[in-house]
Amino acid sequence: MYKDLLIAFTRSGLLGYGGGLSAIPLMHKEVVDRYKWMSDDEFSDILALANTLPGPINTKMAGYIGWRLKGFWGMIVTLLGSFLPTAILMILFLTLLNAFKDKPWVQGMAKGVIPIAGVMIGVMAYDFIKKSGNGLGWTATILLAIASVLLITLLNVHPAIIIVILILSAFVPWDKMRKGAGEVKK
Numbered sequence: 001m002y003k004d005l006l007i008a009f010t011r012s013g014l015l016g017y018g019g020g021l022s023a024i025p026l027m028h029k030e031v032v033d034r035y036k037w038m039s040d041d042e043f044s045d046i047l048a049l050a051n052t053l054p055g056p057i058n059t060k061m062a063g064y065i066g067w068r069l070k071g072f073w074g075m076i077v078t079l080l081g082s083f084l085p086t087a088i089l090m091i092l093f094l095t096l097l098n099a100f101k102d103k104p105w106v107q108g109m110a111k112g113v114i115p116i117a118g119v120m121i122g123v124m125a126y127d128f129i130k131k132s133g134n135g136l137g138w139t140a141t142i143l144l145a146i147a148s149v150l151l152i153t154l155l156n157v158h159p160a161i162i163i164v165i166l167i168l169s170a171f172v173p174w175d176k177m178r179k180g181a182g183e184v185k186k
Helices: 002-015 019-036 042-051 059-099 103-136 137-154 161-167 175-180
Strands: none
Touching: 002 019, 019 042, 019 059, 019 103, 019 161, 019 175, 042 059, 042 103, 103 137, 137 161
């Protein structure tokens, strides 16, 4: 299994051009779809928690998933797989790009990758919204999405604060509150 962990996280780390966010859909593909180490729900929970903590999301998720699957050595393997090949390639690639930075093909290549990373993140977001709609219901999902966008864009509320509030709201007995509100006091 260590070999599979190394392959999965090396693949998602190397191909996730554009940073941690672009590597997450690739990590999801490896962890949930290809190797079936965890469910969509488990991966979503890890992603939500990793978003609330400081630091690079790709390494936080890789470390935790490795720890969860194979303990300390699993964590070491997934961390090495997620950043070591990328670090080596980055040094080589940036040295080469720096030598040719004024060439139009280099500038075009860099601009062409941005929409691809955006599409990958959008597809993952769509999958999460669809799953949320099936779990929470579409009305709650749409209202939470709109409220989150408004809070983040208009009021500059940090996304981590919204995530923490949503996690804490999972502990509120909403069904009991609704039943209590609908009853007439005698």
